[in-house]
Amino acid sequence: MKGTTLMAVKVRIGTRGSRLALWQANYVVKRLRDCFPGHEFEITVIKTKGDKITDVALSKIGDKGLFTKEIEMALLREEIDIAVHSLKDLPTTLPEGIRLAAVLERENPLDVLLSFKGYSLSGLPRGARIGTSSLRRTAQLKRLRPDIETVNLRGNVETRIRKMEDEGLDGIVLAYAGVKRMGFLHLVTEILHPDQVIPAVGQGVIALEIKEDGKVAEELVKPLNHQPTWAEITAERAFLKAIEGGCQVPCGCHASYQEGYLTVDGLVASLDGQVVYRDRVSGSEAFAQQLGEELARRILAMGGGSLLETVRCMGD
Structure with a gap:
């Protein structure tokens, strides 16, 4: 995408291929089409390292940008024009030549407990098994309920919910935003207040990256930026x-x-x-x-x- 005018152009949107990532990318495309109906928008799916390694806890992989690096490289190679991410996946230091250009209005940023057995956090039996791959969630859950056992759980929202049932877990903890976007709010047994569990940085926020010199992309994403959310995530x-x-x-x-x-x-x-x-x-x-x-x-x-x-x- 060359030039600096907003004449009709074809805009390539880069994203991961999970159902949630595609939901987010399609939502961004809808918003862009509302603002720029004369443009053509297409979604390009890019597989990241984090998508390929699904059987190891994130904290054990020890690599930043697990779900973003390959998408950012495509952006730098000008294979895509706008990168769509869950902001909580985005490292605080971005590759040279790339910048965070906009964030959409934030969904509820809190964590939620899901349980086929109907348990709340306080109602979990002693020794309950709770699925999560997050150090942040594990530490805060252990603070509230030292007796529970946390079980490493990777995968997308649907996979984690299926594993909860298949492995007989008493519950799993996920982000409200992803659960809502995937249509599983009916399984939520408790929304965890920040006094219980402080959420991850950027949780619930869809982020848009562009190249530093992407003047056309900058004009396209500018109307989507939500200033209160920008202040929060800053x-x-x-x-x-x-x-x-x-x-x-x-x-x-x-x-x-x-x-x-x-x-x-x-x-x-x-x-x-x-x-x-x-x-x-x-x-x-x-x-x-x-x-x-x-x-x-x-x-x-x-x-x-x-x-x-x-x-x-x-x-x-």
């Missing part, structure tokens, strides 16, 4: 960048926008959930990045820094 990603520094660690951050102000909650925890450092900051959306960085500094100073040194790169 704070969250600043927190993660300051906290992370390497492999996956059990941390979460949730920013909430209201009338120009942000409230940002963050957490780091030990793998067993028995040691938790958590804090909150608030301020104007104009200082979203600074708020995220300040929250990270506070938590690291509380003892989170030394805690992370003991868990970084250890995996589940």
Whole structure:
């Protein structure tokens, strides 16, 4: 896609091939067509490393960009014009030549418990088996229910739900957004409040990447950007960048926008959930990045820094 005018063009949208990823890509195409009815939009499916490795916990693979790198490479090679991601999959440092250009209005960012047996978190029997592949979820679930056993669970939403039944699990924890988009809200037995489980950075957000010099793509995605969501994820990603520094660690951050102000909650925890450092900051959306960085500094100073040194790169 060459040039800088918005004359009718063919626009290639890059995405993963899962049902959820395709839902997101098709939703983006619908929004783009509403704004630019004269353009032609096509979806290009790209398989990522994370799609190919399905039998290993994410934390054990130890590679950033598991679900994004191949799509970003296609963007740099100009095989696609816009990349669509779940923002929580996107590393805080992007490849040179690529930028995050827009985020769509956020779906509910919280985690949910699903159980064929109808259990709430507090109603789970002692020793209950809960499926999740997330260090963040595992640590926070263990903090609330030290007696439960977490079982590594990879795959898309439908696969995890099927495994819950096939393996006789008492429940699984997923993101509300994916469960809703895939039509499984009827299986949700509890929406986990941030006081219980802080969600992942960027959870519930569809992100659009373009090339740095993609002027036409920039004009196309600009109407889709949702400023309150942009403020929230700016704070969250600043927190993660300051906290992370390497492999996956059990941390979460949730920013909430209201009338120009942000409230940002963050957490780091030990793998067993028995040691938790958590804090909150608030301020104007104009200082979203600074708020995220300040929250990270506070938590690291509380003892989170030394805690992370003991868990970084250890995996589940």
